[in-house]
Ligand SMILES: NC(=O)c1ccc[n+]([C@@H]2O[C@H](COP(=O)([O-])OP(=O)(O)OC[C@H]3O[C@@H](n4cnc5c(N)ncnc54)[C@H](O)[C@@H]3O)[C@@H](O)[C@H]2O)c1
């Protein structure tokens with residue numbers, strides 16, 4: 001079968017490499033130099049350099065070329081997903097959504113955006129603790145594959161599973177998406193703590209209190225607790241809050257070291273989704289009356305409305321309260 005991949009960033013390329021172990025893969029890349037190098041040198045020189053890619057991966061710059069694919073992995077960044085999917089051929093094949101974020105303006109999750117622009121396509125979500133370079137190196141990785149239609153979810157999982165790439169099934173699409181979106185914002189917070197030299201205790205406290213925020217928000221939006229505590233929630237939170245391999249964490253490190261978020265973001269070619277999700281998440285949480293102080297703190301720092309010491313001081317001086 002031919003699997004289509006929409007998005008030639010690091011994650012789209014790593015997933016193409018996984019899928020190419022037993023399928024033909026057609027990857028749409030926005031940048032002509034990315035598509036050119038994949039076809040001529042079997043390497044994504046821009047977003048995943050140094051990884052020799054399977055010759056079973058062909059790249060194209062034309063979305064219409066994906067019209068014959070039997071399933072599509074959608075790996076465009078969250079804020080571009082609507083535009084890219086709108087330009088893609090009308091699909092009634094399954095869309096496996098792999099971006100982690102909430103759309104600015106609409107506050108919609110990726111599955112909700114996809115349902116608006118590709119209403120005939122069955123939708124599933126792939127999320128979890130997955131650094132692209134590790135997956136591309138075939139290091140053991142487990143993910144959540146969420147689909148309301150259990151049988152479809154199982155068949156998609158069977159198509160992409162490999163001995164080193166192990167999907168766990170869920171029917172909680174919203175839960176899988178909320179975990180992936182929220183953890184990116186919390187990873188920025190953990191990076192700030194690292195960049196400021198505030199120690200491991202502070203980071204563990206942030207992961208734990210951040211997980212409490214993710215859970216409050218997720219449950220209020222209809223997510224299931226076990227999904228939030230699983231690979232796509234807590235699992236990804238732990239990964240992303242612990243390593244400079246995370247673009248969100250490393251953005252936070254820069255902010256913690258005193259650099260302006262705007263300057264750090266302007267320097268980047270790769271995406272730090274948490275920077276875009278944070279203000280939308282804050283709006284969404286306020287709308288439903290869910291308190292998210294760590295998310296609020298990240299928003300303040302991203303917008304440059306206060307300094308790091310002031311924001312951390314305010315977090316630490318909140319009234320003493322019950323943990324649960
Ligand atoms: N990299 C990872 O390890 C990883 C793992 C899991 C999930 N993800 C998620 O996958 C998604 C894609 O991330 P990535 O790491 O592949 O990206 P990346 O940072 O490697 O590359 C940036 C991507 O953004 C695309 N882009 C830039 N401007 C665009 C525009 N105007 N319209 C459409 N596309 C545009 C580029 O073509 C490129 O594909 C994100 O939501 C990310 O959170 C990434």
Ligand SMILES: O=P(O)(O)OC[C@H](O)CO
Nearest residue numbers: 128129130131246247248
């Ligand atoms: O580099 P990040 O922070 O976008 O994290 C990548 C993946 O989402 C980790 O699961």
